[in-house]
Amino acid sequence: MSHNHRDKPHVTPFAARMKLAGANVWLDEWEIQPGDTIVGKVNQALDLVDTVLLFWSKNAAESTWVNTEMETALTRKLSDSSVxxxxxxxxxxxLPPLLRPLMYVSLEDGADVDDAVRRILGIGSQEELIKAMQRTIWEAGMEFRDFRGMGTMIGCPKCGAPASALDGTQVVDNERDHLYMIVKCTKCGWQDGCETW
Structure with missing residues (x-):
């Protein structure tokens, strides 16, 4: 997942969807630990991966780092056509001239992210993608809880307590005629909420 750090709001959620669909994803923020050499870890990844997703944007075009990763990936492709x-x-x-002959995937405003994931992974339909994602969740063997409006949670985002430590309460605001879901951690007291429908 070669990208400029300013594009992380687009790249990280996409990487998470790819991972949830069963792909083995290398993303810098997931793989580089404190004390690791950034250059060494990225170099190692570029030597091992079979697919490089090059997230191209105005930010990436101005980035020496992204351009260096692109050049490295292209050089590797010259010696290994399976990359x-x-x-x-x-x-x-x-797109840079050397990338223009390659079929690209658009993630521009309004793009269907699931469609992009399916195209990259060779998954034929949205239903097959959902089944792949569900298998990943089952294989994780983790406890999940769903809170209407808040979504699925595996634990407290503040203290890390498991989902069993979370309580959900629905609250009605009669003046506004709105229904709210409040989720609270019984361990640390963290709470958050949102309007449900």
Whole structure:
């Protein structure tokens, strides 16, 4: 997942969806630990992966780092034709000349992210993608709880207590005629809520 750090709000959720669909994903923030050499870890990854997703944007076009990763991936592809490089367009920045012959995937505003994941992983339909994601959740063997409006939670985002330590309460605001879900951690007291419908 080659990208400029300013594009992380687009890249990280996409990487998470790929991982949930069963892909083995290498993302810097997940793989590089304190004390690791950044250059060493990225170099190691670029030497091992079979597919490089190059998230291209105005930010990436101005990034020496992204351009270096692109050059490294292209050099590797010259010696190993099985390596795939997939340009992932985040905006209207023109692709570099060496990437233009490659089929790209658009993640520009309004793009269907699930469709992009399916195309990259060769999954034929939305239903097959959902089944793949569900298998990943089952294989994790973790406890999950669903709170209407808040979504699925595996634990407290503040203290890390398991889902069994979370309590959900629905509250009605009669003046506004709104229903709210409040989720509270019985261990640390963290709570959050949102309007449900």
């Amino acid at each position: 795939r490089i997939i340009p992932m367009r985040l905006d209207d920045a023109p």
